Amino acid sequence: MKMYDYTLAPSPRRVRIFLAEKGIDVDLVQVDIMRNANRTPEFYQKNPLGSLPILELDDGSCLSESVAICRYFEEIQPAPPLFGVGAREKALVEMWNRRIELEIFAPVGHVWSHLSKVAEGRGRRFPEFGEIQKRAALDRIAWLDSELTSREFIAGPNYSIADITILCMLDFARTVDILIQPKQTNLARWYSNASSRPSATA
Numbered sequence: 001m002k003m004y005d006y007t008l009a010p011s012p013r014r015v016r017i018f019l020a021e022k023g024i025d026v027d028l029v030q031v032d033i034m035r036n037a038n039r040t041p042e043f044y045q046k047n048p049l050g051s052l053p054i055l056e057l058d059d060g061s062c063l064s065e066s067v068a069i070c071r072y073f074e075e076i077q078p079a080p081p082l083f084g085v086g087a088r089e090k091a092l093v094e095m096w097n098r099r100i101e102l103e104i105f106a107p108v109g110h111v112w113s114h115l116s117k118v119a120e121g122r123g124r125r126f127p128e129f130g131e132i133q134k135r136a137a138l139d140r141i142a143w144l145d146s147e148l149t150s151r152e153f154i155a156g157p158n159y160s161i162a163d164i165t166i167l168c169m170l171d172f173a174r175t176v177d178i179l180i181q182p183k184q185t186n187l188a189r190w191y192s193n194a195s196s197r198p199s200a201t202a
Contacts, residue, residue, distance in 0.1 A: 001027070003027070003053050003056070004031050004056070006030060006031055006032065006052050008105065009052055010051060010105075010168040010172040011051070011066045011168075012053040013168045014165060015070060018161065019073065020199035020202040021164075022082070025075060038052060046062045047062060047064040052064075070082070083161055084155070084160060089156065089158070092155045093155045093156075093160045095155070096154050100154070100169065104166070105135055107133040107140070108133075108176065111130050111178065112176050113125070113130070114126050114129055115138045117136070137178055141178070141180070141184070141187065142181070143182075145186045145187040148186035148187055149186050153190070154190070164177075167191070167194045167195060167200060
């Protein structure tokens with residue numbers, strides 16, 4: 001079993017942190033997406049969308065999409081549970097993970113694509129759209145700060161994949177100057193705790 005990875009990309013990092021929390025070791029194969037190493041016919045056979053991460057199983061079959069890969073490992077090693085325990089908690093983790101992906105992670109990705117210097121030359125860019133998405137991301141981050149007033153972690157009292165998702169997003173957002181603001185003390189407290197976990201260095 002091996003995972004195709006790119007150290008600087010946020011989605012593969014989600015899986016690396018998840019695996020670190022589980023104590024699972026997987027061989028990592030680096031794919032330089034900035035040099036389009038994921039755009040070759042051979043790579044498209046593993047994932048026709050050309051995205052990372054990809055988990056290649058021992059039989060040669062492949063799984064892609066970070067949350068799908070994490071769910072695979074959750075099934076084969078349930079402890080510690082990172083998708084919740086019981087119907088209600090699992091639903092809350094799913095709800096918060098999707099909220100973060102759709103309302104914050106996606107806008108930050110658009111900001112990177114349309115405003116980042118690193119992304120220049122990698123497709124058509126619309127700076128005005130990038131600015132709109134940046135304002136949307138900042139608004140949603142402020143909203144998330146207000147949500148963390150009364151709980152330790154994103155989806156409740158327990159650390160979950162939702163925390164992993166927002167940690168990766170916030171670190172990636174810093175590359176496009178989207179930062180936790182001084183007045184966002186709840187989010188800053190959460191970030192300090194989450195980023196100090198040993199798995200955060202994965």
